[in-house]
Amino acid sequence: MRKVIIRDNRKIFPFNEPARDLRVMNKPLWLYQHDVLAPYCEEELEVNSFFEIPLDNKETLVYRDNLFFDQHFFEAFITEARRRNKPCRVAFSPEDKAITTYALLLQKGIHRQGGLYVADMWYFPEGIEEEAEPLVIETQAREIGFYHVPTYMAPPPGDLVYWVPLRSFLSIENWIHIYFANVPFGIFAEGARMEKEADKLSVKLRILLRSILERKHFLSCSELVKVGRNTQIDPTAIIQGPTYIGNNCTIGPGVVISNCLIGNNVNIMQGCQLLLSVVSDGCYLPFRAALFMSVLMENSMVAQNAVLQLSVVGRDSFVGAGVVFTDFNLLPKPVHVLHEGKLHSTGLPVLGCCVGHNCRIGSGLVFYPGRAVESDVVLVRSEERGVITHNIYYEESDHFKFRGGHKHRRLYPR
The missing domain is CATH 2.160.10.10 (Hexapeptide repeat proteins)
Structure with a gap:
């Protein structure tokens, strides 16, 4: 499978670097993505926009380079997308607590389309097409946290909890997404699994x-x-x-x-x-x-x-x-x-x-x-x-x- 990486050159304050160069789980984001996709992809192409992708019949994965996704998420997505054998785009349910509580904050990469949230990752079994059907992937978020803390710090009854996904996905557009990717969606998610x-x-x-x-x-x-x-x-x-x-x-x-x-x-x-x-x-x-x-x-x-x-x-x-x-x-x-x-x-x-x-x-x-x-x-x-x-x-x-x-x-x- 060929992977096509759409560059996102926006610099993240206060680092003044694009998201791809920032560390997630002790790796630059680009290397983390590479390691997740290594078992699936043999060819790589970087472009500045969707319109630069070659029009051919190759099985193709397209994603923006500021996305954080772990192997558990990608495995669920690619397995179901290949089973359908249709152009698919990553989507999320509005009931997904990890997405609605954290991933939607201060970003535009995950946005509402109809009754779902869609993100900038696509799968095309036979080359690029104009339309791709939304493929909902559940992050399987679990409530984990600190209970019975004083209610002036947490809403009554005093539960300071996190919705920790077993399958992680974020669009990194602010420094808080680096925090989310490393902690609630990273090492905390390892503990949950x-x-x-x-x-x-x-x-x-x-x-x-x-x-x-x-x-x-x-x-x-x-x-x-x-x-x-x-x-x-x-x-x-x-x-x-x-x-x-x-x-x-x-x-x-x-x-x-x-x-x-x-x-x-x-x-x-x-x-x-x-x-x-x-x-x-x-x-x-x-x-x-x-x-x-x-x-x-x-x-x-x-x-x-x-x-x-x-x-x-x-x-x-x-x-x-x-x-x-x-x-x-x-x-x-x-x-x-x-x-x-x-x-x-x-x-x-x-x-x-x-x-x-x-x-x-x-x-x-x-x-x-x-x-x-x-x-x-x-x-x-x-x-x-x-x-x-x-x-x-x-x-x-x-x-x-x-x-x-x-x-x-x-x-x-x-």
Whole structure:
């Protein structure tokens, strides 16, 4: 099968890069797509629009390069599309909670057509045609979350829940979609699939036998915690699955990791705590850093006592000691974020912050929920700016104030 990739060159704020170059589950999005499609596609073509696709009789898959879809979603789509042997387009039911709650926010790639939502992915069994019938794929969303939390943080009766899909699909057009792709639709979805598999008696027995043989807790055995080559883990560390740790990593004393993806060459030092987070290749976390439902792209560092909640940090960025990314409005209103130059409500009661690429965030800063720092910015705490209440752009960077500030180069212009 031939795959035709329609380029989407829009840059995602605050990274100032197209979606295809941003990391999802510790891979650039283009590589993640490639790996999902590798078993199905032998030929590849990139175009700028649908009209550039050759008119021939080849079996063809067409999709936009800002789409995130996992192997479970694509397998369901391509299996049914081939069975029908007709031109098909990905579609979703308006009753699909994962799509309507998260995927429709701040984007245009998934839109209403009649009684369904359709997206920019098509299958043509015998070459491009003008019409393609909608093929509804259920994401099989499951309600998972935190129950009986105070009702000022979650709607009565106090359930702060997520609709976690077993089959994931997003159109990435805002930084919150990077968060969704990595956490609720990424590592959280891995946990949901494991939980579903564990309903089978054979799976329960296999995990139980492995935990007995290894003399480990059920959730810490090698069936659920996958560790790469040359990785050193202190015996006092607590790691619960499903967790994936790459090669050449160091996990220090007292570290707690639960349901995370850790890349290669990562150092996590004494007392760090990570839950439902993605830490990409080459990252470094000194002692007592904490990540909750957060994402670090490659070669970034979060210093001691920093706290990141429901947040995203771009590549080659530094977050200083004691920095706090808050995720909850003290006033009872949803978190707002910037999209296409305007503030929009996310409809979400909790959401953290986003830091772009090549940033330097000084110690002791506190960020309001939903705020973003553009790539290449340097921020230093001062009497005038200790709490970040608005989005920070490159022109507001503190490196302009310092002697030698020119040494901090701008790598990601708008």
